[in-house]
Amino acid sequence: MNVTVDTDPGLRDHPGAGLTDVLIVGASAGGLAVAEALRRKGHQGGLTVLGAEPHPPYDRPPLSKQVLAGTWESERAHLRAETELDKLGATFILGDPAVRLDPEAREVSAVSGRTLRAQAVVLATGLTPSRLPGQDGLAGIHVLRTLDDALALRAHLLEGPRLVVVGEGVLGAEVAATARGLGLDVTLVGLGRAVLADQLGDPAAALLTRKHAEHGVRLRLGVAVEGLASESGRITGVRLASGELLPADAVVVAIGSRPATGWLGDSGLTLRDGVECDSRCRAAGGVYAVGDVASWQHEGLGRRLRLENRTNAVEQAQVVAANILGEDLAYAPVPYFWTDQYDVKLQVHGLPSPEAEVSVVEGDPEQNRFVALYRLDGVVTAVLGWNMAKAARLLRGRLGGTA
Numbered sequence: 001m002n003v004t005v006d007t008d009p010g011l012r013d014h015p016g017a018g019l020t021d022v023l024i025v026g027a028s029a030g031g032l033a034v035a036e037a038l039r040r041k042g043h044q045g046g047l048t049v050l051g052a053e054p055h056p057p058y059d060r061p062p063l064s065k066q067v068l069a070g071t072w073e074s075e076r077a078h079l080r081a082e083t084e085l086d087k088l089g090a091t092f093i094l095g096d097p098a099v100r101l102d103p104e105a106r107e108v109s110a111v112s113g114r115t116l117r118a119q120a121v122v123l124a125t126g127l128t129p130s131r132l133p134g135q136d137g138l139a140g141i142h143v144l145r146t147l148d149d150a151l152a153l154r155a156h157l158l159e160g161p162r163l164v165v166v167g168e169g170v171l172g173a174e175v176a177a178t179a180r181g182l183g184l185d186v187t188l189v190g191l192g193r194a195v196l197a198d199q200l201g202d203p204a205a206a207l208l209t210r211k212h213a214e215h216g217v218r219l220r221l222g223v224a225v226e227g228l229a230s231e232s233g234r235i236t237g238v239r240l241a242s243g244e245l246l247p248a249d250a251v252v253v254a255i256g257s258r259p260a261t262g263w264l265g266d267s268g269l270t271l272r273d274g275v276e277c278d279s280r281c282r283a284a285g286g287v288y289a290v291g292d293v294a295s296w297q298h299e300g301l302g303r304r305l306r307l308e309n310r311t312n313a314v315e316q317a318q319v320v321a322a323n324i325l326g327e328d329l330a331y332a333p334v335p336y337f338w339t340d341q342y343d344v345k346l347q348v349h350g351l352p353s354p355e356a357e358v359s360v361v362e363g364d365p366e367q368n369r370f371v372a373l374y375r376l377d378g379v380v381t382a383v384l385g386w387n388m389a390k391a392a393r394l395l396r397g398r399l400g401g402t403a
Contacts, residue, residue: 022324023116025098025108026124027051029059030291030313032079034122035090037321047090048116050108052097052125055147056085061310063150064174065340069181070154074147098125101267103284120324123264123275123289127257127308132166134228140235141228141251144171153252160249161185164238166225167254168192170199170339173212175252177341180215187218187246189225189238199337200348203358204372204384207365208341215342220246257308259293274306279330281320288320300332301351309337334396343368347389349396350374350382358384362391371395378402 022038024031027049035047051057058077066072085092093110100109107117129143142153153175157163161184165176168190176188192198194205195212213219220240229237229245238246259274269283270276274295277283281296289296291313295306312333319331338347356374363370363386371391374382380399385392 021046021118022048022120022122023106023108023118024049024122024124025101026122026126026291026293027053027055027057027092027094028124028126028291028313029057029079029310030126030317031122031124032057033314033317034124034290034321035088037318038324039088041321041325043321043325046118047088048118049090049092050096050098050110050116051092051094053146053148054095056080056082056092056094058147059310060145063147064144064171065178067147067150068144068154068157068175068178074151077147097263099263101264101269101287103267103269103287106286119286121287122320122324123283123287123293124291124313125260125263126292128260128262129253130256130258132225132228132253132255135251135253137233138228138230138235139233140249141253143253144175145257153250156250157182157184162247162249163187163252164189164246164248164250165252165254166190166238167252167256168195168197168221169254169256170196170337172252172254173208173341174339175254176212176217177215180217181342185218186216187220187248188212189220189223189240189246191222191224193222195219195221196339198354199352200346200384201352201354201356201358201374203365204346204386207386208344208346211342211344220244257292259295259306261293273304276304279332280323280328281316281331282323288324290316290320296331298332299330305335307335307337311336311338334399343387345385345387345389347385347392348382349384349392350380350399352382352384356381361395363388373398 057079062077096110096112106121129145135141163179163184164187165172166189173195176186179186194209197205224241226241227239237248261271275283275289277296279297279299292308298305319329352374356376360370360372369387371388372384383395
């Protein structure tokens with residue numbers, strides 16, 4: 001690999017090389033997108049990417065699908081080939097998590113003891129998965145956030161047929177679908193009344209729930225997990241508040257995540273739901289945030305927003321790079337997310353909510369393809385495409401209107 005991958009803890013100091021030096025904390029999709037956008041826009045100065053994981057930047061959506069299913073080797077999830085990374089002329093410091101930020105000095109300290117300084121710092125540290133009480137130290141219970149998580153889970157799934165997935169959101173549903181494709185006995189547990197109910201509202205969530213049931217997933221929805229059963233340090237089951245014990249050879253905990261801001265506790269930055277930024281994605285002078293960790297003021301919606309998806313991270317990176325180089329751009333995208341489960345490809349533009357009135361405007365749910373509009377107080381707030389991506393994209397123009 002021609003890009004400098006520096007894991008030598010003897011490197012203690014990296015002084016900035018002028019007003020254009022940039023340090024990106026997080027070798028993520030968003031972090032890489034910032035680096036690439038800076039180069040496209042003509043940035044010739046020093047560029048350093050500090051990553052907590054030992055891997056070069058990779059794509060997370062395939063982890064719960066192609067990588068977990070084994071249809072992709074792990075290297076295929078890498079976002080760029082080594083030759084493309086080499087062209088960036090960046091220094092990649094991998095396997096060295098950041099532990100402290102001094103925003104005024106724009107100085108970042110890492111686990112190794114090294115200190116990195118720059119004229120601009122971009123925070124792209126993503127999310128930390130939430131866990132169930134008592135799960136740490138138990139063999140056979142997994143979270144899925146990193147490439148190593150996906151590989152460890154796949155290896156475990158090949159050892160035993162019974163999987164319990166805790167969490168009926170996007171990640172839990174994708175893992176359940178992939179595991180059923182591998183032939184496992186899968187039970188999906190969640191507090192919600194339907195799969196993705198909070199994200200999609202009742203009509204679409206009911207259809208997706210039916211899809212999981214048709215593919216043989218056992219559903220235990222609207223019920224809490226009361227505890228875990230184990231033997232000799234290994235998970236053997238999940239106890240529900242209803243009293244039922246679900247036997248398990250493996251358990252995946254997908255009950256949400258929180259922004260990875262623990263290392264910023266004494267930075268003086270405002271940390272509520274992520275790193276709070278202005279509409280320019282600026283958290284402090286010379287300090288920006290991008291991707292899952294960033295909470296910013298959306299001027300178009302008149303509210304603070306934080307989005308957890310690859311599309312947002314890459315689009316936000318373009319604005320961050322431009323602002324670092326002296327432009328003054330607000331970030332005001334149309335929110336978007338997607339998920340693939342079984343033979344369903346869902347695309348959602350805007351902000352759907354369980355309270356919205358939902359109406360099908362194209363296609364037919366019984367034919368497994370349709371577009372639906374979401375309305376609150378008569379205003380279109382979201383467009384959902386169910387196996388109709390192009391039609392849904394064309395209807396984005398109705399967001400914010402009443403037609």
